[in-house]
Amino acid sequence: MQIYLARNNQQAGPYSLDQLNQMLSSQQVLLTDLVWHEGMSEWKTLGELTQGKLVYEPVGYSSFNHQINNQTEQSTFKIKVEQKTFELASFHSRALAKVIDLTLWLPMAAIPSFFFNESQYTELFKIQKQLQASQVASSEAVELQHQLMQLIPNEAWMSIFVYLILMLMLQAFLIAKSGQSIGKKTTKIKIVDAETHTAVNTIRAFWLRSALFIILNLLFMPFITIIDYAFFAFNKNRQTLHDKLAKTKVVKQ
Numbered sequence: 007m008q009i010y011l012a013r014n015n016q017q018a019g020p021y022s023l024d025q026l027n028q029m030l031s032s033q034q035v036l037l038t039d040l041v042w043h044e045g046m047s048e049w050k051t052l053g054e055l056t057q058g059k060l061v062y063e064p065v066g067y068s069s070f071n072h073q074i075n076n077q078t079e080q081s082t083f084k085i086k087v088e089q090k091t092f093e094l095a096s097f098h099s100r101a102l103a104k105v106i107d108l109t110l111w112l113p114m115a116a117i118p119s120f121f122f123n124e125s126q127y128t129e130l131f132k133i134q135k136q137l138q139a140s141q142v143a144s145s146e147a148v149e150l151q152h153q154l155m156q157l158i159p160n161e162a163w164m165s166i167f168v169y170l171i172l173m174l175m176l177q178a179f180l181i182a183k184s185g186q187s188i189g190k191k192t193t194k195i196k197i198v199d200a201e202t203h204t205a206v207n208t209i210r211a212f213w214l215r216s217a218l219f220i221i222l223n224l225l226f227m228p229f230i231t232i233i234d235y236a237f238f239a240f241n242k243n244r245q246t247l248h249d250k251l252a253k254t255k256v257v258k259q
Contacts, residue, residue, distance in 0.1 A: 007064070012040040012049065023062065030060045037202045053204030092203050094244045095195040095256040097235075103189030110173065110188060114166050121162040129157055174217070181216065182208040186259075194259040200243065206254050215252035 008020035013036070021029070029035040030052070037053030037060075056062050122130065133154050140147040177187050185196040185205055197211050198204060206215075222230045234247040243255050 007043055009041060009043040011035060011052075012042075023064070027061050030056075030062065037204060051202065051204060053199070053202045057205045058199060058202070058207060092198065092257040095193075095258055097238065097244070099193045099195050099258075100238075100256055103187065103193045103195060106189035106192055107177075107187050114169055117165050117169065118158045118162040121159045121165075126157060126159075130154070133157070177216070178208060178212045181212045185211060187216070190256070195256050196259050197254050198257055200245065200249070200253050200255045203257070206252070210252045210254065215248045215254060218251075219248045 007023050009023065009026050010017055010019035011021065011026075012018070026035065026041075035052065037051065037056065037058065039052050040049040041052045041055060041062075042049045043064075052062065055064075133150055137147060137150050137154075140150060180191070181187055181197065184191070185198060190196055197206055197215070199206050219230065219234070230247075237247045237250060238244055243249075245255050249255055
Protein backbone atom coordinates (compact mmCIF):
# COMPACT_ATOMS: atom_id res chain seq x y z
CA MET A 7 0.00 0.00 0.00
CA GLN A 8 1.40 3.38 -1.03
CA ILE A 9 0.22 6.24 1.15
CA TYR A 10 0.55 9.94 0.40
CA LEU A 11 0.41 12.75 2.96
CA ALA A 12 -0.23 16.47 2.59
CA ARG A 13 0.21 19.47 4.86
CA ASN A 14 0.01 23.18 3.99
CA ASN A 15 -0.38 22.40 0.27
CA GLN A 16 2.77 20.23 0.34
CA GLN A 17 2.48 16.54 -0.57
CA ALA A 18 4.93 13.82 0.52
CA GLY A 19 5.24 10.12 -0.15
CA PRO A 20 4.71 7.40 -0.98
CA TYR A 21 5.00 5.72 2.44
CA SER A 22 4.26 2.18 3.56
CA LEU A 23 1.71 1.53 6.29
CA ASP A 24 4.46 0.68 8.80
CA GLN A 25 6.30 3.90 8.00
CA LEU A 26 3.11 5.90 8.47
CA ASN A 27 2.42 4.30 11.87
CA GLN A 28 6.02 4.90 12.98
CA MET A 29 5.70 8.58 12.07
CA LEU A 30 2.36 8.73 13.87
CA SER A 31 3.81 7.27 17.07
CA SER A 32 6.73 9.72 16.98
CA GLN A 33 4.34 12.58 16.09
CA GLN A 34 6.25 13.41 12.91
CA VAL A 35 2.82 13.12 11.31
CA LEU A 36 -0.21 14.84 12.86
CA LEU A 37 -3.84 13.73 12.98
CA THR A 38 -4.73 16.96 11.17
CA ASP A 39 -2.56 16.05 8.15
CA LEU A 40 -4.37 14.98 4.99
CA VAL A 41 -3.93 11.44 3.67
CA TRP A 42 -4.76 9.52 0.50
CA HIS A 43 -4.12 6.02 -0.80
CA GLU A 44 -5.60 3.69 -3.39
CA GLY A 45 -9.26 2.95 -2.70
CA MET A 46 -10.04 6.43 -1.32
CA SER A 47 -12.22 8.79 -3.36
CA GLU A 48 -10.91 11.95 -1.68
CA TRP A 49 -8.28 13.29 0.71
CA LYS A 50 -9.23 12.98 4.38
CA THR A 51 -7.62 13.98 7.66
CA LEU A 52 -5.58 11.19 9.23
CA GLY A 53 -7.52 11.56 12.48
CA GLU A 54 -10.77 10.89 10.62
CA LEU A 55 -9.40 7.57 9.34
CA THR A 56 -7.87 6.50 12.68
CA GLN A 57 -10.77 7.88 14.76
CA GLY A 58 -8.34 9.84 16.88
CA LYS A 59 -5.89 6.98 17.49
CA LEU A 60 -2.15 7.13 16.79
CA VAL A 61 -2.25 4.04 14.59
CA TYR A 62 -3.84 3.46 11.17
CA GLU A 63 -5.30 0.00 10.57
CA PRO A 64 -7.12 -0.10 7.21
CA VAL A 65 -9.91 -2.68 7.06
CA GLY A 66 -8.88 -5.81 5.18
CA TYR A 67 -5.20 -4.86 4.89
CA SER A 68 -2.30 -6.64 6.56
CA SER A 69 1.24 -5.36 6.19
CA PHE A 70 2.52 -8.94 6.52
CA ASN A 71 0.99 -9.78 3.15
CA HIS A 72 3.10 -7.18 1.40
CA GLN A 73 6.87 -6.79 1.13
CA ILE A 74 7.75 -3.43 2.63
CA ASN A 75 10.65 -1.41 1.36
CA ASN A 76 11.79 0.77 4.24
CA GLN A 77 14.09 2.67 1.94
CA THR A 78 11.23 4.12 -0.13
CA GLU A 79 12.35 7.32 -1.73
CA GLN A 80 10.32 10.24 -0.42
CA SER A 81 9.34 12.91 -2.90
CA THR A 82 7.88 16.26 -1.99
CA PHE A 83 6.18 18.59 -4.39
CA LYS A 84 3.59 21.34 -4.27
CA ILE A 85 0.00 20.53 -5.13
CA LYS A 86 -3.30 22.22 -4.52
CA VAL A 87 -5.12 20.55 -1.63
CA GLU A 88 -8.59 21.64 -0.67
CA GLN A 89 -8.76 21.87 3.10
CA LYS A 90 -12.06 20.72 4.58
CA THR A 91 -13.76 23.48 6.53
CA PHE A 92 -16.22 23.06 9.36
CA GLU A 93 -19.09 25.42 10.15
CA LEU A 94 -20.22 25.55 13.77
CA ALA A 95 -23.77 24.40 14.46
CA SER A 96 -26.24 27.15 15.34
CA PHE A 97 -28.04 27.43 18.67
CA HIS A 98 -31.39 26.72 16.98
CA SER A 99 -30.20 23.47 15.36
CA ARG A 100 -28.65 22.27 18.62
CA ALA A 101 -31.78 23.19 20.60
CA LEU A 102 -34.01 21.36 18.11
CA ALA A 103 -31.76 18.29 18.27
CA LYS A 104 -31.99 18.36 22.07
CA VAL A 105 -35.80 18.62 21.96
CA ILE A 106 -36.00 15.65 19.57
CA ASP A 107 -33.71 13.56 21.79
CA LEU A 108 -35.67 14.46 24.93
CA THR A 109 -38.96 13.63 23.18
CA LEU A 110 -37.71 10.08 22.67
CA TRP A 111 -37.63 9.65 26.46
CA LEU A 112 -41.31 10.59 26.91
CA PRO A 113 -42.66 7.06 26.24
CA MET A 114 -41.08 6.00 29.55
CA ALA A 115 -43.65 8.15 31.37
CA ALA A 116 -46.50 6.46 29.49
CA ILE A 117 -45.33 2.88 30.07
CA PRO A 118 -47.02 2.41 33.51
CA SER A 119 -50.45 3.24 32.04
CA PHE A 120 -50.31 0.04 29.96
CA PHE A 121 -50.12 -2.04 33.14
CA PHE A 122 -52.85 -0.34 35.23
CA ASN A 123 -56.19 -2.03 35.83
CA GLU A 124 -59.41 -0.09 36.46
CA SER A 125 -58.95 0.18 40.23
CA GLN A 126 -55.36 1.38 39.81
CA TYR A 127 -56.52 4.06 37.36
CA THR A 128 -59.05 5.24 39.93
CA GLU A 129 -56.36 5.37 42.63
CA LEU A 130 -54.00 7.18 40.24
CA PHE A 131 -56.51 9.96 39.50
CA LYS A 132 -57.22 10.30 43.22
CA ILE A 133 -53.52 10.73 44.05
CA GLN A 134 -53.04 13.21 41.19
CA LYS A 135 -55.90 15.39 42.48
CA GLN A 136 -54.42 15.34 45.97
CA LEU A 137 -51.00 16.26 44.60
CA GLN A 138 -52.46 19.25 42.76
CA ALA A 139 -54.07 20.45 45.98
CA SER A 140 -51.00 19.91 48.17
CA GLN A 141 -48.12 22.33 48.64
CA VAL A 142 -44.93 21.70 46.70
CA ALA A 143 -42.22 19.90 48.75
CA SER A 144 -44.55 19.50 51.72
CA SER A 145 -44.57 16.28 53.73
CA GLU A 146 -48.01 15.51 52.29
CA ALA A 147 -46.71 15.89 48.72
CA VAL A 148 -43.75 13.62 49.47
CA GLU A 149 -46.06 10.97 50.90
CA LEU A 150 -48.38 11.17 47.87
CA GLN A 151 -45.42 10.80 45.51
CA HIS A 152 -44.33 7.73 47.47
CA GLN A 153 -47.83 6.27 47.09
CA LEU A 154 -47.74 7.00 43.37
CA MET A 155 -44.45 5.10 43.00
CA GLN A 156 -45.85 2.13 44.92
CA LEU A 157 -48.91 2.10 42.66
CA ILE A 158 -46.78 1.31 39.59
CA PRO A 159 -46.59 -2.50 39.05
CA ASN A 160 -43.23 -4.29 39.02
CA GLU A 161 -43.81 -5.28 35.38
CA ALA A 162 -44.03 -1.59 34.47
CA TRP A 163 -40.76 -0.82 36.28
CA MET A 164 -39.07 -3.65 34.37
CA SER A 165 -40.39 -2.30 31.06
CA ILE A 166 -39.17 1.20 31.94
CA PHE A 167 -35.73 -0.21 32.73
CA VAL A 168 -35.58 -2.16 29.44
CA TYR A 169 -36.63 0.94 27.46
CA LEU A 170 -33.97 2.99 29.27
CA ILE A 171 -31.20 0.49 28.48
CA LEU A 172 -32.24 0.14 24.83
CA MET A 173 -32.35 3.91 24.34
CA LEU A 174 -28.92 4.38 25.93
CA MET A 175 -27.45 1.59 23.80
CA LEU A 176 -28.97 3.02 20.60
CA GLN A 177 -27.77 6.56 21.29
CA ALA A 178 -24.31 5.32 22.32
CA PHE A 179 -24.02 3.27 19.10
CA LEU A 180 -25.06 6.18 16.87
CA ILE A 181 -22.77 8.68 18.61
CA ALA A 182 -19.81 6.26 18.46
CA LYS A 183 -20.44 5.56 14.77
CA SER A 184 -21.09 9.05 13.41
CA GLY A 185 -20.94 11.55 16.29
CA GLN A 186 -24.69 12.02 15.98
CA SER A 187 -27.61 11.23 18.25
CA ILE A 188 -31.03 10.75 16.64
CA GLY A 189 -31.76 14.46 17.12
CA LYS A 190 -28.42 15.49 15.63
CA LYS A 191 -28.95 13.21 12.62
CA THR A 192 -32.31 14.88 12.04
CA THR A 193 -30.83 18.40 12.21
CA LYS A 194 -27.67 17.39 10.25
CA ILE A 195 -25.10 18.34 12.88
CA LYS A 196 -22.44 16.18 14.56
CA ILE A 197 -19.95 16.02 17.44
CA VAL A 198 -16.23 16.34 16.61
CA ASP A 199 -12.98 16.81 18.52
CA ALA A 200 -12.52 20.50 19.38
CA GLU A 201 -8.95 20.60 18.04
CA THR A 202 -8.69 18.07 15.20
CA HIS A 203 -12.33 18.03 13.99
CA THR A 204 -12.12 14.24 13.94
CA ALA A 205 -14.39 11.57 15.41
CA VAL A 206 -14.52 11.32 19.21
CA ASN A 207 -14.36 8.06 21.18
CA THR A 208 -17.45 6.74 23.00
CA ILE A 209 -16.22 7.63 26.50
CA ARG A 210 -15.87 11.30 25.64
CA ALA A 211 -18.74 11.62 23.16
CA PHE A 212 -21.40 9.65 25.04
CA TRP A 213 -20.59 8.78 28.64
CA LEU A 214 -18.79 12.00 29.57
CA ARG A 215 -20.59 14.42 27.27
CA SER A 216 -24.15 13.02 27.23
CA ALA A 217 -24.93 10.40 29.89
CA LEU A 218 -23.26 12.32 32.73
CA PHE A 219 -25.19 15.48 31.91
CA ILE A 220 -28.48 13.60 31.61
CA ILE A 221 -28.00 12.54 35.24
CA LEU A 222 -26.93 16.04 36.34
CA ASN A 223 -29.93 17.59 34.59
CA LEU A 224 -32.30 15.18 36.32
CA LEU A 225 -30.78 16.06 39.70
CA PHE A 226 -30.26 19.81 39.29
CA MET A 227 -32.76 20.94 36.65
CA PRO A 228 -32.87 23.72 35.51
CA PHE A 229 -29.59 25.07 36.96
CA ILE A 230 -27.28 22.75 35.00
CA THR A 231 -29.13 23.52 31.76
CA ILE A 232 -28.81 27.28 32.32
CA ILE A 233 -25.09 27.04 33.14
CA ASP A 234 -24.53 24.67 30.23
CA TYR A 235 -25.95 27.00 27.60
CA ALA A 236 -24.48 30.11 29.21
CA PHE A 237 -21.12 28.70 28.11
CA PHE A 238 -22.50 28.41 24.56
CA ALA A 239 -23.41 32.10 24.45
CA PHE A 240 -20.05 33.42 25.63
CA ASN A 241 -17.37 31.57 23.66
CA LYS A 242 -16.41 31.74 19.99
CA ASN A 243 -16.47 27.97 19.45
CA ARG A 244 -20.09 27.77 20.68
CA GLN A 245 -19.16 25.13 23.23
CA THR A 246 -21.53 24.28 26.05
CA LEU A 247 -20.25 23.16 29.45
CA HIS A 248 -20.46 19.50 28.42
CA ASP A 249 -18.55 20.34 25.21
CA LYS A 250 -15.80 21.97 27.28
CA LEU A 251 -15.60 19.01 29.64
CA ALA A 252 -15.40 16.46 26.80
CA LYS A 253 -13.19 18.73 24.61
CA THR A 254 -15.66 18.58 21.73
CA LYS A 255 -17.70 20.93 19.60
CA VAL A 256 -20.71 20.56 17.32
CA VAL A 257 -20.49 21.36 13.61
CA LYS A 258 -22.77 21.19 10.60
CA GLN A 259 -22.60 17.91 8.71
